Amino acid sequence: MNKQKLSFLEIWNMSFGFLGIQFGMALTGGFMSRIFQTLGAEIDDIPILWVAAPLTGLIVQPIIGYMSDRTWSPRWGRRRPYFLIGAILSSITLLIMPHSPTLWIAAGFLWILDASINISMEPFRALVADKLPDSQRSYGFVMQTLIIGVGTWVASSLPWMVSQFGVSDAAASGVVPMSVKVAFAIGALVFLVSIFYTVFTTKEYPPEDMEAFEKEKAKKNRFVSDIVENIGNMPSTMKRLGVVQFFSWFAFFTMWSMANPALTEHVFQTPAPIEASFDMANIVQKEAFNVANTAFQKSSNLVGSSMGIYGLSSMVFALLLVLYTAKRRINRKFVHMVSLILGGLGFISMYYASPETLKYSFVLIGFAWGSILSMPYAMLSSSVDPKKMGVFMGIFNMFIVIPQIIAALGGINFVTGLIGEKAINAMLVAGLSLIIAGLCNFLITDKNAITYQTEEN
Known part of the structure; x- marks a missing residue:
């Protein structure tokens, strides 16, 4: 199918729902460990409490990708039904989660929330590949990154923002402060509204051959065998990108699970x-x-606000790439390599940071985050069968969730323990992992994935 180039507004509309998805992810990434600590979790137990997130992604994303590839409604399209279902479930869970009375109930809600977010998120990745010609895909994924950056920045600062309006950071032992509860409620509303905006402003292409599509859909469901077959037939570029993804997501999972205890203790000197x-x-x-x-709750607000800076810098990174890729080609491999190494240096610099300089560490991390959310997907989408884009995007998620599962099941504690007992050492581990990820880009050799070739270029 020859796909027409889309305008800035059309690409913005189809990507806007990611604002809500990122509100959900940033609130959990920035404040879930804080909720766990408030409910009595020990620092060494925090990674295992996070295992819900990658495990649900491992299960849910390939299933949703497979199902959305086989879905078509003249009114709702292929991917949009999954946006809606995920948004409704995520919003309800975000609203309830900070009211959890016990640690294990909070961990259970994290399972539900991550499964719900994954229902919405995977089809969004496939939608870019569905609607955009290959020459615009870097542009499309970078646009998503721009919106994700806005979401990360605002959502990470929400508890601090609402506390400035007089909402209390104080709470009794084992009770999550009202500032966090209000922030999660705002996140639930933004999630729902932004997804609805994309659903009602975006149209989807029907299957190229409707008769063949219906015959394929009518076949006996071979989900497991199809997934196994597609895993076995992964393009070599996808496998090599998987190595880069492994170290990238080990680093960011370490940040999400351990940044709050590490930075409140080491930088702000106010441990839980x-x-x-x-x-x-x-x-x-x-x-x-x-x-x-x-004091811990207030410094946690400041850690969250500082983390929001990586969303802001990823937004600037994405904006520059949007402006550049709208007219020119980029070397995706080189951009990704340099960005990851800069992010790794950002993590390492936290060891020497003060409350005033911590934001600069997150600026560097934002360059890595902006690239992680765009470059691997742009490279992948140029190397897989368009008819299987949803299922391959879901399978590609394995390279995201497996390192997180390994990290949660003791990987963080083991590697960090090799350096020392202090929580801040987890950030050093994240930095080294991200630098390794950057260097692994040398494995990518497919010229079409690195820089999309067009006749006019």
Whole structure:
């Protein structure tokens, strides 16, 4: 099918729903560990509590990709039904999650939320490849990154923002502060509204051969065998990108799960107080706990706000790429390599950061994040069968979730322990992992994936 080039507004409309998806991801990435610590989690236990996120992605994304490839509705299209279902479930879970009374209920809600976000997110990746000609795909994925950057920046700063309007950061032992609850409620609303905007402003192409599509859909469901077959037939470029993805996502999972305990302790000098260390029956001791807990909650707001900077810098990175790729080709491999190495240096610099300079570390991390959200998908979409774009995007997610599962099941604790016991060492591990990811780009050799070739170029 010859696809027409889309205008800026059309690409913006089809990508806008990612704003809501990123609100959900940024709120969990920035504040889920804080919720776990508030509910009594020990620092060493935090990674395993995060295992829900990658496990649900491993299961849900290939299924949703496979199903959306086989879906067509004249009214709702192929990918949009999944946007809606995921948005509704995610919004409900975001609203309820910070009210969790116990640690394990909060962990359970993380399972539900991540599954719901994945229902919406995977079809969004496939939609870009569905609608855009190959020459515009870098542009399309970078546009998504631009919107994701906005979402990360705003959502990560929400608890700090609402606290500036007088919403309290203080709370009793084992209770999530009201500032976090309000922030999650705002995130739920943004998630729903932004997805609805994309659904009602974007049309999809019907299957190129409707008769063949209906025959294929009518066949006996061979989901497992089809997935296994497609995994076995992965293009070599996809496998090599998988190595880059492994180290990239090990690094970012380490950040999401460990940045709050590491930075509140090392940079802000306000670690989460352990209730068992205080005699809560003693008024003086109880007040000392409350003071320490409020200081932790306030510094957690500042950590979240600092993390939002990586969303802002990824947005600037994406904007520059949008302007450049609208008219010119880029070397995707080189851009990705340099961006990942800069991000790795950003993580390492946290060891020497102060509360005033921490934002500069996240600026560098934003370059890596902006590239991770665009360049691998642009390279992948130029090397797979367009008819199987959804299922291959879902399978590609394995290279995202497997490193996170390994990290959650002891990988972070083991590698960090080789350096030392301090929580900040997890950020050093993240930095080294991201630099390795950058260097692994030397494995990518497919010229069409590296720089899309057109007749006019």
